[in-house]
Structures are given as C-alpha cells and as structure tokens.
Amino acid sequence: MKEIEILEKFERKLIPHQPEKSPIKPEIIGYGEISTIFKIKGLEGFAFKRLPLFKTKEEAEEYEKKYKMYTELLKEAGINLPEDKTFIVDVGRLPISLYIAQKELPSEAIGNKLLFKLSNDEIRELFKRIIREMKKVWNFNKEKKDEVELSIDGQLSNWALVDGKLLFIDTSTPLFKLKGKEQMDPEPLLKSAPGFLRWILKLFFLDDVMNRYYEERLVYIDFIANLYKEQRPDLIPMTLEIINGNLSDGLSPIERKEVDKYYKEDKMIWSLFLSFRKFDRFVKTKLLAKRYEFILPGKIKR
Ligand SMILES: Nc1ncnc2c1ncn2[C@@H]1O[C@H](COP(=O)(O)OP(=O)(O)O)[C@@H](O)[C@H]1O
Numbered sequence: 001m002k003e004i005e006i007l008e009k010f011e012r013k014l015i016p017h018q019p020e021k022s023p024i025k026p027e028i029i030g031y032g033e034i035s036t037i038f039k040i041k042g043l044e045g046f047a048f049k050r051l052p053l054f055k056t057k058e059e060a061e062e063y064e065k066k067y068k069m070y071t072e073l074l075k076e077a078g079i080n081l082p083e084d085k086t087f088i089v090d091v092g093r094l095p096i097s098l099y100i101a102q103k104e105l106p107s108e109a110i111g112n113k114l115l116f117k118l119s120n121d122e123i124r125e126l127f128k129r130i131i132r133e134m135k136k137v138w139n140f141n142k143e144k145k146d147e148v149e150l151s152i153d154g155q156l157s158n159w160a161l162v163d164g165k166l167l168f169i170d171t172s173t174p175l176f177k178l179k180g181k182e183q184m185d186p187e188p189l190l191k192s193a194p195g196f197l198r199w200i201l202k203l204f205f206l207d208d209v210m211n212r213y214y215e216e217r218l219v220y221i222d223f224i225a226n227l228y229k230e231q232r233p234d235l236i237p238m239t240l241e242i243i244n245g246n247l248s249d250g251l252s253p254i255e256r257k258e259v260d261k262y263y264k265e266d267k268m269i270w271s272l273f274l275s276f277r278k279f280d281r282f283v284k285t286k287l288l289a290k291r292y293e294f295i296l297p298g299k300i301k302r
Pocket residue numbers: 029030031032033034035036037047082102103104105106107110157158169170171172
C-alpha cells in the first residue's frame with residue numbers, strides 16, 4: 001500500500017478522543033502543548049503530527065506551502081532539520097487533515113530527556129550549542145533586514161541531539177514574516193476551536209504566543225522558564241548566566257524574576273487552554289455523541 005493510502009485508512013478509522021481504541025492504533029511518542037506525536041504501523045521510521053484544521057483542500061495546501069517555505073528558510077539560516085514529508089488527507093468528511101511526518105528520532109535524543117542523562121557540565125555545553133543555533137536565526141533576520149523574519153520556538157523539547165548534530169524538530173507552526181507581514185493565517189486554528197475557546201485563543205495566542213517567538217529576549221525567557229516544566233529549575237542560574245553572556249547588543253540582561261513571572265503566566269495559559277479543550281471534548285463526545293477531532297495530550301506535569 002502507498003503511504004497516502006495507509007494514512008487515508010488511518011484517518012478514516014481514527015477515534016481521536018480515544019486513540020487507543022482506534023482499529024489502527026497510533027503509538028503515541030510525544031506531547032507538545034498543542035499536539036500529539038505518534039507512529040503508525042506500516043509507516044515505520046516516521047513520527048507524525050496530525051493537523052485536522054482545514055475546511056477546504058486549498059486551505060490545507062496553503063498551510064502546507066507555508067510549512068515548506070518556513071522549513072526551507074530555517075535551513076537557509078543554517079538550522080538542521082530532520083527529514084520530513086507532508087500529506088493532505090481528505091477522506092470525504094471535514095475537517096481535512098494535514099499530516100506532517102518527520103524521520104523518527106530516538107526518544108533519548110530529545111533535549112528534555114537529555115537533562116536526565118547528561119552531567120551538569122555536559123548540559124552547559126548542550127545549552128551553549130542550542131543558543132548558538134538560535135543565534136543563527138537572529139543573525140539571519142538581521143541580514144535579511146525587512147525582507148524575511150523567522151520565528152523560532154527554541155525550548156529544549158524542540159531540539160534533538162543525533163550523532164553529535166543538533167536538529168530542530170518543532171517546525172509545524174510556520175510563523176514567519178515577509179516584508180513585515182505575518183505569513184501564517186491563524187484562522188484555521190481559531191476556527192478549529194469552539195466559540196467559547198476562541199476568545200482565549202485570540203487574547204493569548206494571537207497577541208502573545210504568535211509574537212513571542214520572534215523576539216530574541218522572549219524566546220530565551222521561554223527557554224529558561226521551561227526548565228520549571230522540565231523539572232530542572234536548579235539549572236536556571238547557570239542558564240541565565242550563559243544566555244546573558246550571549247545576548248545581542250542593546251538587550252538588557254534577563255533577570256530571574258522575569259523568568260518566574262513568565263512561567264506563572266505561561267503555565268496558566270496552557271493549563272487553562274488544555275482544560276477548556278478537554279471540557280469541549282467531553283461535551284462533544286459524551287453529551288452530544290459527536291466526533292471530537294483532536295488527539296489531546298494527557299496530564300502534563302508542570
Ligand atoms: N521526529 C520525532 N522523533 C521522535 N520524537 C519526536 C519527533 N518529533 C516530536 N517528537 C516528540 O514529541 C514532542 C512534541 O513535538 P513538537 O513537534 O515539539 O510538538 P509541539 O508543537 O506540540 O510542541 C517532542 O518534544 C518530542 O518528545
């Protein structure tokens with residue numbers, strides 16, 4: 001069977017609110033704040049992300065096009081990415097899904113897992129290397145002046161160290177600007193949320209989450225604050241020191257209290273968002289006996 005046929009079969013049979021009960025069971029290998037990463041039998045060697053966001057094929061193609069532009073630009077900036085492929089899966093009902101497949105990487109190679117494998121000295125070296133990678137993006141943006149501006153969500157769980165090479169894996173939200181104009185259309189994402197959720201998405205996602213990954217200082221604060229979530233706040237002083245020693249000219253040093261404040265807010269946003277989505281799933285599947293499209297993350301320790 002061809003890859004697309006396997007994916008169509010998978011999509012047709014998938015029970016997103018109880019993936020473990022699907023006839024073709026996805027094997028879940030990771031969770032992010034928004035999405036779930038899984039493997040599919042018959043398509044070995046790949047990790048999939050499913051974006052069930054689109055009302056038309058054109059909308060899905062548009063997202064796919066932006067995804068490809070974004071990943072090309074990241075590569076042009078010098079960032080290493082895993083091999084990838086995309087598939088638009090339309091099984092004759094809405095929404096249409098875009099599947100983003102990446103070469104599957106060993107789970108122990110992912111940044112946040114390395115925190116529990118490496119010594120503190122090795123972690124210091126790892127962080128320095130990750131910052132060096134992120135700097136490529138800031139430099140690229142400076143070089144391109146107003147032509148191109150790339151965002152990057154550089155938190156630890158978005159990097160993998162494979163055969164000594166750092167790979168950036170979280171490429172599925174293609175936020176970038178051309179001549180100052182944001183290229184990602186947030187509409188599919190907004191529409192995918194129920195009415196009562198849209199306001200938090202608009203309030204936090206559009207103004208805050210969509211902009212934070214363009215700003216060097218905020219990306220670093222996010223990186224540092226994330227060490228709370230990864231259960232290694234003991235590494236924060238060292239990380240502050242490394243990052244403050246590497247800030248671009250003109251930026252003021254990051255202070256611990258900014259990191260703490262940011263983390264409190266961020267934790268609140270994402271916990272709220274996830275609880276609302278779970279509530280929506282409950283209403284749809286249990287009360288209305290309808291389909292719920294998203295495979296939600298389980299409980300996230302923060
Ligand atoms: N190609 C991959 N191979 C192995 N694990 C992966 C791969 N891509 C993602 N993961 C796992 O899934 C997690 C979430 O993926 P990510 O792309 O960062 O999603 P999100 O956008 O929701 O943060 C990663 O931190 C990692 O643990």
